[in-house]
Amino acid sequence: MRRWLLLPLLLLCLCFGTAQARSKKDKLMDQVLLDYAATLRWGGFEQALSFIDPAVREASPIPAVDLSRYRQVRVSYYHAQSPVTVSKTEIQVLAEIGVVNNHSQSERVVVDRQTWRYDEKEKRWWLMSGLPRITTKE
Template identity: 50%
Template sequence: MRRILIAVATAFLLAGCATAQRKDALTSTLNTYAATLRWGSFQSALQFVDPKVLQTNPPSSLDMARYQQMRVSDYDDGAGPVAVTDNEVQQVVQLHLINIHTQSERTVIDRQTWRYDEEKKRWWLTSGLPDVTHD
């Protein structure tokens, strides 16, 4: 009986550790993605997009040209991510974009979906890069 209790307690502890690691990985990924958009580029942000999404729906050269015209002046993730399942979260981000040619600013709402990859132990953006052509 004692062995069973120890086994059950160990299973709960390991599950708790896995959940904490997943949550820490999510926080790190979301912070790095936000910083990449703020200080880097949309081209660099492609490294966060799920490879399966990129394979089936890659951004066009026109999309990438549009991204090159934009700079993020503010990235507001509001309430942060909301868990849909253990391996999926969603968050709504308000992006303030400045067109580098006209210096005009506008706001775009980016509805993000992130999926945890158990095998690679990382989070992937499955919703793709934000659509900067719509307000």
């Protein structure tokens, strides 16, 4: 009878251990997404550059004219949908961002389609899609 109880108990422990390892990465993802939202909302776009994968930043640096456009606006709100898992190391997030022009005080909505990748070596999530496109040209 004891052997019959041992196998389910062993399977339960194995599943719990796997769930714990996965949840640690998921908790990290949740925290990074919250930090990114707070940085956009309160810190600005230039501070949000630190979330972008360094290889992406190097391959596609943000032009000075775009940086000046980011300085002319502030984020009034940031609403993101739940992340969608694409693979074990990639998620996608759809976010609606309210952007207010500092000079005219006019607000408009920007839809940002984000792609995030988990770096196993660094143990962190990187934004692969870059900063939100705030110009009307898409």
